[in-house]
Amino acid sequence: MNHKLPLVSLLAALSLPLPAQNPSADEMGDGPTAATLAESLDLDVLVVSATRTDRPRFSTPAAVSVLRREEIQVILPYAFQDVFESAAGVTVQGGPRRIAEEPAIRGFSDEQVVIRLDGSRQNFNKAHGGRFLLDPDLLRSVEILRGASSAVYGSGALGGVFALETVNGRDLTNGRDGIGVRLRGAYQQNADERSGFATGYGQSGRFDWLGSFVYRDAGEDLEDGNGNDILASRDEITNGLIKLGFEPGADHRIELAFDRFENEGLNPTNANSPATATNLVERNTERGGLRARYRFDPSGGDWLDLEASAYRNEVDTRERRLDDDRLDLTEFETTGLEIANTSRFGAIAGQPIRLTYGVEFFSDDQGGLRNGADRTQFPDAEVDYEATFVQAEIPLPGQISLIPGLRYDGFDYTANGFPNRDDSETSARVALGWAPHPSVYLWAEFAEAFRAPSLTELFADGVHFIVPLQPGQVVINEFVPTPNLRAEDASQVQAGLRWQSRDLGGTGLDLEFDVTWFESDVDDFVDQIVVFISGEPTFDPITQTLVFPGITTNRNVDARIRGIEASARLNAPRAYLKASLTTLDGERTDTGQNLAGIQPDRFSLTGGLRLLDRQLVVGAEFTAAGSRRNVPEGAIETAGYGKVDAFINYFPRTGALEGFEFRLSFDNLFDKDYRIHPNGINQPGRSVRLSLARDFQWLN
Template identity: 35%
Template sequence: MGAVPPFGRAAAGVAPMPGSQCPLPGVAPRPVRERHCARPVIRTAVRRLGPVSFYVLTNQGIARRRLSALGLVLAAGTALAAGTVPHHARAADAAAPADEIQLAAGRAPIELDPVTVLGTRTEKTASEVPASIGVVGQEEIKIRQADDLGDLVDDMPGVEMSGGPRRTAMQPVIRGLTGERVVLRVDGARQNFESGHRGRIFIDPSLLERVEVRRGPASSLYGSGAIGGVMEVDTLSPGRFLEDGEPWGGEVGVSWESNGDGFGAHAIGATRLGANAEALVGITGFDADDLENGSGETIPYTADEVRSGLAKLVFRPAEGHELTASYLQFHDDHIIPSAANTNTNSIIVDRKTDQKTMTLGWRFDGNGNPWFDLDAKVYRTETALEERRTDTGRFDETDLATTGIDIANTSRFQFGGFGSHAVTYGVEAYRDEQDGKRNGDARPQYPDAQQDIFGLFIQDEIVFFERLTFTPGVRYDRFDREADGLDSKSDDAVSPSISVAYAVTPWLKAYASYAEAFRAPSLTELYATGEHFPGNNFVANPDLRPETAKNKEIGLTLSEADVLTSGDRLTGRVAAFRNDVEDFIEMQVRFDSWPGTTTRSNVQDARLEGVEFELAYDAPLWFATFGAARIRGDDRTEGDPLGGLPGDKVSLGGGLKFMGGDVVTGWRMVAHDRQDRIANGETVTPGYAVHDAWISFQPSDGGLRGARFDLAVDNVFDKTYRQALSELDDPGRTVKLTAAYRF
């Protein structure tokens, strides 16, 4: 499950059997095996599934056929797994050498303890980072057949997506904080777009290689906005499709979804350009009608017509150096309410959403020189929305361009008896330029404005006695804003942090941290004027102060191999935090006079407290995951519960790997408790539990080598439910099928 860091590749440490064939990258070697002994087990498993199918028939009607078909697939897979074990057991009884009875670990959606740079800007395994990190790898992305980022993080503790099932209205929520209180980055490029009732990040998950989430304030490394946390999204790289020695490779695939009768396709090609360069080009498309909830009712205006493209070039001019250039584009064309993240359908628009992200990066690993580990990036993100009202023809344009540079270097050295040091230091600077028009004229609700932010940061990871790590850090940011016809505004912020981590044992680590963070007011919050709605006008407030946060966190991490059997691994994390946020910026709508006014003000101090727990286990033949989160928030100004928080969450998952890892099947459950601890004006959200099941088949040899088939059923029991952070129901049962071929 995406909640437990981390996901994607198979467990290491399982040697191939003699005579096994070389598999695809990321797929464990699979020995040739007999399968005839599994046939009676299949019949037994199917008979046992009979009562399950009958139960579904009596309670869900026509759903019986779909679930029975899935049951047959899962039964056959389970039987094959069970049937092959006695075969190996008999081989063992025949006194075959132990190293010839190895069971391949295969692929699985659990990348346990992966290397991440998001936590400290230096490469560390997730268990070594003194912060809460969640990772979703490529295998998990493929298995979930995700339509949006929400499908990838819905079971991650402390992480939600608000805005409902309309993909261009979604925004990530980390530990109860959303909007510009979360830093979003794609290939290292900031995604700063924010406009009322609209989403912030627009991307097709089929072009993603990895999603990482750092939960908790992180302004000492990532600057303005990292009050709730940071979400980093990485796109596909050419090397993923190029096997050793092969000059080219790629993948083509088609997909179908039952809910909304959605159809998608993708084509990705990669090639080597000489000995030191690689290139990739990928295109994707997805069309769907309106979705239905679990009761069969249409969720209005959820139809989509999405097109995306990715181009990437990687060049290694010298030893240790790597240059990367990438271009990512997203386009969505649909009919949708102007306030797309609500259930209000009073104003309907024909919206075109375009987002382009361009990056140029340079990595230098030092080539043996410990003073250099450089990561530099120049980027530009352009987001453009065009909306034409279907009733009056009014035409709005909403544009934001972010141009930036991000440079970080790590120098490693020993300093006498004061431990080993890894000092990371750098600079980040970016400019946001926004422009709003209505029927070709200036639109004061989204005024022409710009802001410049410049930041310097430094962090020192100091290791004493190989077990104690002390990490102080600090960042200074200055921000200048201006808008046409309005007062300019300048401010600055200092964001310190400190953490202490101790290796209690080789497999158990404890940590404690303190971090301060801030969010500079957005250009719209500062400068919006004009009509909000009939009888109410926006009033600019250029005197807004930055929001600030002070977070305390303690936690334990564990990572251990060969726990129950050779080749397995167990990872886990438990964290408790308290985040005090001051000068919350809220939109206040008043009717003290006529017309009424809408303005943003610093009105609130808040406290968010919570506990997160995650555990994952991967063995050669099976895997299991567990996650849980509990968040409480209080408005310390008024003494009321803080709004916009999800209910308590628990997630469970597990599955089997068999046929040498060619077949992986699993189940996942995400449950939210009833959310009745709400702010004034909010609606109580009933509790719910949603179950998903899936099976993936990727032959590693034979005539189908290179093919891949993924079948999933989301919301198996067709539950009608609404997330606490949405005004719309989520989709009902959805059967998903993807067939792809890698060449």
């Protein structure tokens, strides 16, 4: 991490012409403008994640949020917490270190949430580590499906699904033949982070391509709102993406993608905990992904609308602990295949019935070493899944739609030293939607979900941690394997109301309001128990130490989580406004004890103005969260907080600066000291971010 990207040199390069002739305004095509952000707030957005078919979000009987590329880029995100901060029902846990970020939806976190990248499952999970192994700059869009979704996506979708899509060549050429280059340099004063981004892309007839590279170097530790260093938070990130697209006919698309992500930093072994002199490791995390997708949707063909994908993800981590030179190596591989088809037949109320059906196969394979020997804390193990699913979208008279679905998942575990185990789950879903008026939509859903226990939850063994008590006394806490741990099962009921108004009074003002109530009952919720001292001490004559035993194990408990989510969007020619509210509560149903990780109530308000003929966007975001103090004994408590962010984006279309893109953002503008529940570390204080970019395009 001793090499740095010279930001000044990169920014200077942006102002220089390429060897080819400088493009004219017409050749430049449709660069980023304030209008792009207006389109990203359009009410007519289509969603796919809820049903695997294209549906208008407004008339989809599910809780779905959509973030498009410009909405993400306008805030200059440092990490995924910035991306999802204003989304209803969503939190990113794990603290300010990017390598520790974990997803959470409606109180379900980590492996209780599915992450899909370009249709491929991202299943890697390592205790106290993160799952977002991708730079936000590569995203085209994100769909967030909130609520039980195993009838569509299988194991892990208790809280919902993050469907991440990366950008491709046709996105950046807007479907026109030609080539382009995009260069961007960025700087953040908090952590002294210098970043560089370079993308080449093009389209020629049936072919399109994209190559993108991201480099970030946080040269200093972050500071919190009190001015204190967040120790061991600096890191260096590289992320590359190559995408090739081929459309042999108007009805076909083949896409191949390869991406590689690497995060290198000095962090605690538990990356979401405070750093100490004895817990620091030199950590290197690498993820490589290879994906192939095929889409065939023949025009005029009712029986065939096929999508298939195959993928392989590999994650490797290397951690060398500084105080004793202990070396841990971790490998995790996911291989998958998914095929789905939609057939249309019949007609009710003038609309066809759509039947979607398919199969999915994937496997997770993991292994770990410690100083060259098998690491029982991350044991060699494998799980294989096979699934079939079917769903019908049935239009009914009176603007009513009915969507039943069913999925069967079978899974087999294999681990060294344990008997093989196989299990299965069936997940059902039925959703009902009604549009009594074009501006009103009512919907309700019952859905089931499950999460098969992870390989580490089932088979982890060996020492978890060692804590000295006083001279001659020590606690040695060890994992207790739980190979018979049952799968988590959830049944969820949710209902929602949406209202929208287009071009109110001929003013160009669009309005939308959305409110959802939900309740989830979870059987066999996996609860990790850490008993610091579990029995009488024994004397070790070799080390002359009194050893107190401790255990870490997992158990199944029952829980209930309920809440309300509300959002509103206002979009006018010269201004926009977004608001979201999340209320959440959860407890164990056997004891009434509150769940420790449930996020507090949160409110977000974002507004912006479009000025200078939409060349300039200025805006701000206010976020307020309540306190979370009613937690089980020994669990982390969190105080409430409020913070303000601000941003300025300028896209000049004339003069010497034509073609440039200037962005300035202020995260935590007033330098507030705060933590996101249930993190044990403060979030960063004021962070000033500056970005300068230019697109060069030669399009027909």
